Amino acid sequence: MAQGKWATRIQVVTVFRAGKAPLKFEIHGAPTNSDDAVFETKLPTLTTEMLMPIMGWQSEADAVHSYLLTQEQASAIERLTAIPLPKDLELYISCHC
Structure with a gap:
């Protein structure tokens, strides 16, 4: 039964993303x-x-999760954004629409 619920959720996400609201x-x-x-x-x-190249994502669908960042990924994001990130914390990137 859980698989049926999951399939329904995937359909909802697919329909929503069809509008291509940019992920934040x-x-x-x-x-x-x-x-x-x-x-x-x-x-x-x-x-x-x-x-995508920093995170190793193959498609936009891969971005719709939370990920623990490696030090290399965090450094690359710092370079792109010019936002300093703490070095003494575990950093996670996540998205929302």
């Missing part, structure tokens, strides 16, 4: 072994296309 990205930072974000910043200038 943000980074959250949390101390190691914690779920409590102590850092958050929006990345208004980044597009999915700019992030």
Whole structure:
């Protein structure tokens, strides 16, 4: 039954994305072994296309998740945005529409 619910959700996302509203990205930072974000910043200038080579995404659908950033990915995003990111936190990138 869970598979049926998942399939319905995929259809809703596919229909919504057909309108091609641009994805908006943000980074959250949390101390190691914690779920409590102590850092958050929006990345208004980044597009999915700019992030694809950094993140290794094959399509826009890959962007609709949260990802733990490697130090290399965080550094590349810093260079693109000129936004300094904390070095002492685990950084996650996520998107919303």
